[in-house]
Amino acid sequence: MKKTFISLALVLMSSVALLANNFSDILKNTVTEFDTTAGFEAKSAVLQKIERIALAEPDEWLAQYYAAYAYVFINYLAENKDMQDNLLDKGLEYLNKGIALNENESELYALLALWYSSKMGVAPAARGAKYAGKLNEALAIALAKNDKNPRTYFLKGQFAYHAPASFGGGKEAALTFFQTADELFKDSTNTNPLFANWGEYTNLEMLKTTKNELAGK
């Protein structure tokens, strides 16, 4: 009797364990799947998985963050400008939900800055003036909420690298930002609530490129 009881309990526990995957793990796995999927259609299908999680968990800011993240990162693969705008606008809905849930999270504002830069990228000549200011505002808020977020410095570096000096840019300024970002990325004690780290690899690339260009001058 005792044996049966124990085995029954074990089976029940394991089946419950099989069924009960936690939200955080599922989200993490799906985001990794998104990052590693290539091609617009296939990537869209994974984006929609993340979106389903975000819609099913309206109180989880992290889910809203990653739905927005997926929309921003897939927009670069869209085949025309109208589609880019549509994807970015949809992503903003989730980003705003995230900010409403957790207005002190710097990652949300760093992603917002990336969103502005992507929106600008769709029609740079027409939108440059309008979004450059908003991009810098978002980065300023991100910095204020957490001055150790490497992504904030990475984006500041990107902006400085591409903008002419008279708009607050320049390669020297960019280099400083990329270096700070790199140190923060590598600092293992620098905790952040996210399990994935976008920007680290690109930051390293930009750091190398900027160093070479400034040395070559």
Added chain:
Amino acid sequence: MKTILVISAILAIVASGTAQTTIQGSITDNWGNSLPGVNVFLKGTYDGTSSLSDGTYTFKTNEYGSHVIVYQCIGFENFEQQINLSLSTISINVVMKEKADKLEEVVISAGAFEASDKKKSVVLKPLDIVTTASSNADIYGTINCLPGASTSAEDGRLIVRGGEAEETKTFIDGLLMPVPYHANLPETPTRGKFLPFSFDGMMFSSGAYSAEYGDALSSIVNLNTKDESARTETQLMLMSVGTQINREQKIKKSTMTLSGGFSHLGPYFSLMQDKVEWEKAPVNANGLIQFRTKPSENSMLKVYAQSNFGNKSIIYDNINSDNKYTIGMKTYDFYGGVNFSQTMENNGQIYAGISYMNTYENIDIVSINNNDINKYFIHTKLRYKKIFTSRISIATGAESKLEQQTIKYSSSYEKDSASETSLNINSAFVESRFRITEKIASQTGLRIESIDHEILVLPRTSLAWSINEQNMFSFAYGKYAQRLSYPENEYLEKSSQAEHYVLNYQYEKFNRVFRIELFNKTYSKLPLQSNNQITTNGDGYAQGIDIFYRDETTIDGLEYWISYSFTNTERHYKDYEKSIQPLFVRKHSLSLVMKQYISKLSSFYGISYNFGSGLPYFHKSISGYSLETTPELHDISFNYTYIFDFFMNKAYLYSSVSNVLARKNIYGYEYKNEPSENGSYERRELYNGSKPFIIIALGVTL
């Protein structure tokens, strides 16, 4: 026995844990196409899938009982349905409805060029105003380089498809701006009154425009004011010819722009001797206020007001007199427009606006006569639009235009006189936009105008067929009417009319556009002078072809466009004794515009080449008058802008040179009244100076 029970119990538990329902089906849109990429899921769960390229979907779920299944796709209305999950396979086929505002995205390009942030088409961009070399930062200078507008450097106003400058009307945010050009003295070109950064969008219709607009026989230009300022800042511009200061101010949900400026061409002309002898070189002062606010999330109130003051005086030489005349011109005007628009939840949009303009002009021919002209204009407009579905929308509106003019004439040789004229046009329109099939859309409407006792019924229609994303054919037809004045400042008793037919093909791919357009216009009831009487028996026609190609991809950072217009037109009107090509129309017009941003040098440069075949003129000889053609017009302009840091502030240095070739572009001749000894008539060339015109400006943002 017990073991079997236990095992079956375990199996039962495990089985219930993996019991699944399959949900499947296919999804199409309201046109019957399969829809891939639709997110299908059970509300509140993670269970779902994306539909495949053939529109089918299938997924399994462990959920049980009553649930809601959701279908979601960008550009479409969400679809939801209550279902009951009970282990047997569920099949649901869904038709998703396009979002209603998809209708607004349909572009019917026949006869129209549009530049705005929302329309990401490459054809025309708001920045073009400032970057087009020959435009001298004048909106009309840029439009002059587009197909449909024939090169008119001698005039400065828009001459569209054989129509006079008065036949093109300008609107700001849908409200009439009656006098958009500065007043000009003989043999000096004019330009638009607008500051280039006031607007972020523009629509130029070279023919067959919508039923919403009227009283323009040839074309319309609608300028959209900026929705908001990017940030609070002050801009100072120091130019070789004057100064302009601009302040953009953000106040909570509103933005305000204040601008004031002053220009004095005296110092410039004393350095660069101009052909015209100035007694008082042109002095001009301007002021501008723009205000926009959003009373609610979906509504916008915009105010635009500008004022100009000008004073200039020339010493005019007429070939037929021994004396020179001094002609002075003082002008003052004020324009104000207010408009309110709101989008309601049920996809209805309302618009209400009113504009007012007062212009004052005093033309004084010293010791001869003096003309004092005062004009008032009021335009009120209401419009309601309802987008029913992504297939059909209806717009309707009513407007009233009132114009009043007082002229006081005093002379040293004749009796003083005064005259007053007024004109009141009331109109209403109804227009529907609908999609016949997924690829064919139409905009059809009717406009009714009432002027004094005259009632005009003006139908308009256009049709666009998108063969695919890159290729589109469109067609437009309309009846247009305008009360013209002849002689100047005297309105005719009847409206002149025109019928436009336009056929257009456009190809657009990867930032390259190719456009070809054919047009045919017939005019009737034009003013005609015969036997010293003025009737409306004049008529005419205009036919032609416009070709346009724009590229911003092939060479990195380089944008260029080529525009060619051919206009074959004749009119028998005004003081023409028979049907001839009007003296202000060029048969061939060509514009080549190029601009490039060089990031290494932090600079922009632009080059424009404008060509026009000669203008017709009446050559006077002993045997009478014969119709000849002036020499061709060639104009090359160049501009260069350097962006730099000025003590931590954004600054730019702008320079532009027009008529780089220093060519004498002759647009006509003035003949002596009496022949000389050898029997021919002496004549004087009419041209706008042959020296290059240079502007240098330094702009700083503080």
